[in-house]
Amino acid sequence: MTMVEPAIIIQGLTKRFQDFTAVDHLDLTINQGEIVGFIGPNGAGKSTTIRMLCGLLQPTEGQAFVAGFNVGRQPEAVREHIGYMSQKFSLYGDLTVRENLRFFGGLYRVPRHDRGERMAFAIAMAGLAGREDVLVRTLASGWKQRLALGCAILHRPPVLFLDEPTSGVEPEARRQFWDLIHELAAGGVTTLVSTHYMDEAEYCNRVALINRGKLVAIGSPSELRGHQLGGELFEMDCAPLGAALKVLTDVPGVEEAAIFGDKLHIVLSAGGITAGDLPGFLGARGIHADPPRRVTPSLEDVFVHLVSGSHETRGAF
Amino acid sequence: MNIRRVFAMAFKETLQVWRDPRSLAIALLMPVMQMVMLGYGVSLDIKHVPLCVYDQENSQESRAIVERFTAPGWFSISQTLVSEADLRNAMDRGECSMAIVIPVDFSRTLATTGSAPIQAIFDATDVNTTNIALGYAQGTVAQANAQTSAQWKAAHGVHPSPVGQVDVEPSTWFNETLDSRNFIIPGVVAVILALVGAQLTSLTISREWERGTMEQLISTPVTALEVMLGKLMPYFLIGLLDAAFCLVSAVYWFDVPFRGSLGTLFVTTVLFLIVVLGIGYLISVRIRSQLGASQIALLVTMLPTTLLSGYTFPIEQMPAPIQAITLIVYPRYYVTILRAIFLKGSSLPDLWAPLLGLFIFALIIIWLATRAFHKRLD
Numbered sequence: 001m002t003m004v005e006p007a008i009i010i011q012g013l014t015k016r017f018q019d020f021t022a023v024d025h026l027d028l029t030i031n032q033g034e035i036v037g038f039i040g041p042n043g044a045g046k047s048t049t050i051r052m053l054c055g056l057l058q059p060t061e062g063q064a065f066v067a068g069f070n071v072g073r074q075p076e077a078v079r080e081h082i083g084y085m086s087q088k089f090s091l092y093g094d095l096t097v098r099e100n101l102r103f104f105g106g107l108y109r110v111p112r113h114d115r116g117e118r119m120a121f122a123i124a125m126a127g128l129a130g131r132e133d134v135l136v137r138t139l140a141s142g143w144k145q146r147l148a149l150g151c152a153i154l155h156r157p158p159v160l161f162l163d164e165p166t167s168g169v170e171p172e173a174r175r176q177f178w179d180l181i182h183e184l185a186a187g188g189v190t191t192l193v194s195t196h197y198m199d200e201a202e203y204c205n206r207v208a209l210i211n212r213g214k215l216v217a218i219g220s221p222s223e224l225r226g227h228q229l230g231g232e233l234f235e236m237d238c239a240p241l242g243a244a245l246k247v248l249t250d251v252p253g254v255e256e257a258a259i260f261g262d263k264l265h266i267v268l269s270a271g272g273i274t275a276g277d278l279p280g281f282l283g284a285r286g287i288h289a290d291p292p293r294r295v296t297p298s299l300e301d302v303f304v305h306l307v308s309g310s311h312e313t314r315g316a317f
Numbered sequence: 318m319n320i321r322r323v324f325a326m327a328f329k330e331t332l333q334v335w336r337d338p339r340s341l342a343i344a345l346l347m348p349v350m351q352m353v354m355l356g357y358g359v360s361l362d363i364k365h366v367p368l369c370v371y372d373q374e375n376s377q378e379s380r381a382i383v384e385r386f387t388a389p390g391w392f393s394i395s396q397t398l399v400s401e402a403d404l405r406n407a408m409d410r411g412e413c414s415m416a417i418v419i420p421v422d423f424s425r426t427l428a429t430t431g432s433a434p435i436q437a438i439f440d441a442t443d444v445n446t447t448n449i450a451l452g453y454a455q456g457t458v459a460q461a462n463a464q465t466s467a468q469w470k471a472a473h474g475v476h477p478s479p480v481g482q483v484d485v486e487p488s489t490w491f492n493e494t495l496d497s498r499n500f501i502i503p504g505v506v507a508v509i510l511a512l513v514g515a516q517l518t519s520l521t522i523s524r525e526w527e528r529g530t531m532e533q534l535i536s537t538p539v540t541a542l543e544v545m546l547g548k549l550m551p552y553f554l555i556g557l558l559d560a561a562f563c564l565v566s567a568v569y570w571f572d573v574p575f576r577g578s579l580g581t582l583f584v585t586t587v588l589f590l591i592v593v594l595g596i597g598y599l600i601s602v603r604i605r606s607q608l609g610a611s612q613i614a615l616l617v618t619m620l621p622t623t624l625l626s627g628y629t630f631p632i633e634q635m636p637a638p639i640q641a642i643t644l645i646v647y648p649r650y651y652v653t654i655l656r657a658i659f660l661k662g663s664s665l666p667d668l669w670a671p672l673l674g675l676f677i678f679a680l681i682i683i684w685l686a687t688r689a690f691h692k693r694l695d
Contacts, residue, residue, distance in 0.1 A: 017695075054536050056694045075692070079538045090533035094336045095329065106325025107537040148533075 005068065007032045007159050007190035008053065012062030015048050015213075022048040024213035025062065030192060030206075032158070035185050037204030038194035039303060045213040046194040047087055050161045053192070054084045067159050083152030087163040089144050091151060093137030097128050100136055100151060108155035122150030125180060142173025149180060153189075160184065162193040166200065178203045198300040207299070211307045221299055229305050231255045231269040233297050238264055238282060238289035247285050258304045265301060266292065318546075322539050326547020330521065334551060343516045348509050348559045352566050355505040356498075363449040367395035369413035371404050378424040382435065385461050386417065391453045404438070414440045415450050491660040502573045503655035504628025506563040510586075511593050511622045511648045512615070514556050518597030519604075519614035521548045522690065526605035535692040545686060549594050556590040567659070576662030584665065585658070588675050589651040593618075595682035602689040621646045628652045650674040 008030040015023040023045040030036050038046045051057040053066055055075025064071045067081035091100045101119045110118055123129055126146035128139075136144065145165055152160065162181070166174040178200065181191055185205075193204070201207045202221050209216045209224075217224060238244045241259055248257040248264075253272010258265050268275060275292045282289040334340045368386060372379050386392045395413050398404050407413050418436040420426070427433035437454050441447045492499045525531040534544070564582070567573045597614050604610040624630065625639070626648040632640055643649050650671035657663035665672065 051694060056532065056536060056692075058693065058695060076538055076540070079536060082536070084533070084536035086529075086532040086536070088529045088532070090528075090530045092329065092333070092530055093528070094333055099329070099332060103325055103329045104537065106328075107322050107534075107539045109319065109321055109538075151533075 004032055006030060007034070007067060008192065009065040010049075010053070010062075011064065013049065013052060013059055013064050014061035015045075015052060015057060016060045021213050023052070026210070026213070026215055028208060028215060028218070030190055032190050033185055033188045035181060035191045035193065035203070035205045037201045037207040038192060038210065039196070039198070039201050039207055040194075040210040040216075041307060042196070044210045046210060047163050048213075049210070050084075050163050050192065050194060053078075054082060054161055055079055080155075081157055081159060083149075083155070083157040083160045085145075085148050085152050085160075085162045085165050087167070089141075089148060091136050091144065091148055094135065096133045096135055097123065097126075097139075097147060098132040100147065101154065104151040105154050110154055118154055118156075122147070122154060126150045127176075140173075142169045142176070145169055145173070145177060146180065149177070153184065158189060160189055160191040160193075162191065164194050164196065166195060166197065174200070198298070198303065201299050209303055209306060216306050217302075224299055224302050225297060227297075227302050227305075229256070229267050229297055229301065231267040232275075233295050233301055234266045234268060234275050234278075234292035235260070235295045236264045236266060236278065236289055236292040237262075238287055240287065243285075244282055244287045244289065247282065247287065251281070256305055256308060258301075258308070260300065265295075265304070267301075267305065318540065318542055322543045323547045323550070326539065326544060327550040330548050331551040333524070334517075334555070340517065340520060343513060343520075344555045344559070347513050347516070348562055351509045351512070352505065352563060355508065356502060356566075356571055363446055363453065364390060365393040366391060366415055366446065366450050366453075367413040368392040369396045369398055369404065369407045369416040370394055371398040371401075371416060371418045373421040374419055374423045376424045378427060379419045382419065382423075382461065383417070385457050386454070389457075391457075392450075408438070408440055411440070414443070414446060415454070417454075498571060499573050499660060500656065501629065502567045502571050503659045504626065504652045506560070506567060507589070507626065507648050507651040507655055508622050508628055509563055510556065510560055510589060510651075511618050511626075513559055514552070514590060514593030515597035515600070515614040515618045516611055517552045517555060518549065518594045519600045519610040520607050521552070521598065522601035523604055523607045523610040527607050532694065535694075541690045541692055542687060545598065545690060549598060552594050552597075553590060556594060557586070560586045560590070573659055575659055577658030578662075578664065581663070581665055581668075582655075582658050585651065585654045585668070585672065585675070588672070588679055589647075589654075591679045592647050592675065592682050595679075595686045598686055599682070599689055622648045625649065626652045644674070647675065647678045650678075 006029045008028070010026055010028040013023055013026040014021070026045075026049060028036075038049070040046050048057065052059050053064055053071055055071050055078045059072050066078045069077040069081065071078050092103070095103065098119070101122055102115075105115050105119065123132060126143060126149070128134075128143060128147060131139075136147065139147070149162070149165065152162075160181075166177055169177065174197070181193065182203070185191060195201070204221065206218060206220055207224060208218045217227070241262070241264060244264055245257050245259060248254050248266065251273050253268055253270075253274075255267040255269045256265075257267075266278070273281060275294070278292055279289040334344065370383050372383060383394075387394055392415065396403075396407055398407060398416070404416055404418070408416065416438040418438065420434070420436075423433050423435065435458075437451075439447045439451060522531075525534055564575070568575045596617070600614050600617070601610050604613055622628075625632075625635075625643045625646040627643065628648075632643050632649060635643065653671040654663075654668050654675070657668055661667075
């Protein structure tokens with residue numbers, strides 16, 4: 001196997017804002033052509049990390065290399081080699097689809113003889129053929145996001161940073177968006193994408209979970225799912241949910257309890273309360289509960305487990 | 318620096334200004350409105366001062382005196398009074414700024430003693446108008462006396478004494494008709510460019526922050542210098558367009574003489590535009606909301622420019638400390654330059670002093686502006 005230099009190397013990367021540490025000694029290496037998902041609660045430091053990797057924020061400590069360039073010292077060289085989509089939609093709403101593409105094509109110095117072809121590609125990719133002269137602010141969010149991606153890849157960057165690119169986008173459009181990312185990855189583009197949709201983690205080659213600025217876990221989705229939760233996982237319908245959660249937190253044998261949609265997910269360890277006892281236990285406290293069902297852990301269960309409490313499982317995979 | 322990125326930036330900015338009603342209004346409507354308001358509204362000439370006449374005698378002689386006041390158009394009779402109380406009321410209500418009272422024995426006293434007083438009363442709340450009206454009144458009376466005296470001497474065969482008479486023969490250069498508009502309008506042009514220029518560019522960077530487009534923009538390889546040049550380019554052209562509009566309306570609408578060369582005007586205007594656009598840009602880099610930036614731009618340009626640039630209030634008459642402050646009120650240099658080009662036809666070498674002031678300002682602004690914008694979020 002030939003040695004291929006990793007696309008992104010992050011070493012002890014730290015960012016402090018006054019007293020607040022947004023990113024805390026993060027280490028991560030991403031290979032060429034990989035799609036890595038950045039998962040974590042709001043304020044975990046996902047955006048701050050991505051912004052440092054784009055050269056938009058100066059790291060307080062540590063260093064990072066993107067496409068071989070140091071983000072702190074060679075930000076302009078980094079920018080030549082990356083495509084970036086910020087969390088908030090940030091194309092020009094008062095410009096048309098074509099005008100936005102032409103503008104970014106100009107800034108990225110896309111060769112003139114290539115410009116028409118690449119713009120046509122971006123327009124086709126965004127599904128905006130026939131709407132080239134429409135003002136961007138009138139587009140629905142899914143189209144806007146795909147156009148933003150189109151603008152970010154006009155110069156064919158080897159590395160893509162996508163910060164919550166699908167937030168506020170309807171499910172069908174989200175799926176189409178991920179198809180695009182996979183097409184780009186097939187062409188060798190390295191992608192670091194943050195999301196708060198757990199189902200999207202499944203689309204990534206590897207998933208990095210960060211919480212409070214620290215890397216909590218990294219691995220492929222199946223590796224992460226195999227992680228021990230410290231007991232068996234049960235799903236239960238009960239009402240009211242909030243009250244049930246509160247009551248169960250302190251019960252011996254309940255390792256973890258969390259709300260999943262309209263259901264409760266409970267991890268039970270051996271030697272404490274059993275699944276069969278739960279409805280009766282809750283019923284005695286005025287909470288209606290159906291008998292729990294055993295379920296296979298999803299990525300979300302793993303993340304909740306890792307993020308809640310003091311589970312220091314860094315480097316466990 | 319890459320010229321293609323500068324042009325991409327400039328083209329995008331032009332499209333945005335073209336599609337933004339607010340910027341468009343500032344660029345095209347504001348100069349027209351200010352030209353009309355300042356051009357017509359500000360005048361230092363005193364014409365048609367409302368005059369009340371209390372002619373107690375109402376003789377041929379007294380009416381002749383009144384006639385002398387009203388004939389040149391400086392005063393217009395707003396009321397003819399019939400009592401002392403009327404006079405008091407008219408003054409209180411502001412119906413006249415000046416009143417003349419001619420005593421009941423005016424013509425008799427004049428005939429017997431050769432001299433008769435008339436009383437002039439001024440509403441001195443407006444000191445400026447009062448001073449000028451007083452000057453006009455004294456001039457009117459002096460002229461009347463001189464004519465009467467000459468007529469008397471002629472009638473009595475006395476010839477004017479050939480010695481001991483000094484006469485001033487006034488010759489007013491550059492503004493022969495002593496029309497204050499010729500003095501004001503070039504200053505108005507400077508004021509308009511100073512206000513409009515800073516307003517326009519104050520929106521340019523803050524707009525990117527406010528609309529959230531800045532983050533995407535600075536993630537591209539475009540450099541801070543390219544952003545600045547690309548963004549200022551369209552406003553520079555708008556500034557030149559506004560300057561041309563002001564010039565044309567000054568010459569063809571307000572009839573201000575233009576005696577200088579267009580080349581001199583162009584060079585100095587370019588220098589001035591660099592300063593005003595740069596100031597707006599510096600504000601825009603600091604303030605991240607469009608409203609905030611335009612308010613600050615208005616604040617830092619409006620008051621100093623209208624009060625301290627010398628466009629209405631002559632700098633030479635200000636107290637020394639204020640005069641010192643005006644040295645940093647950059648429009649003063651352009652006001653001086655424009656007046657000289659318009660009225661005296663001065664060329665660049667004649668204008669070296671204010672040009673030097675403007676040039677130093679331009680250098681400082683360019684130095685600051687190229688360092689002001691950083692492609693960072695922190």
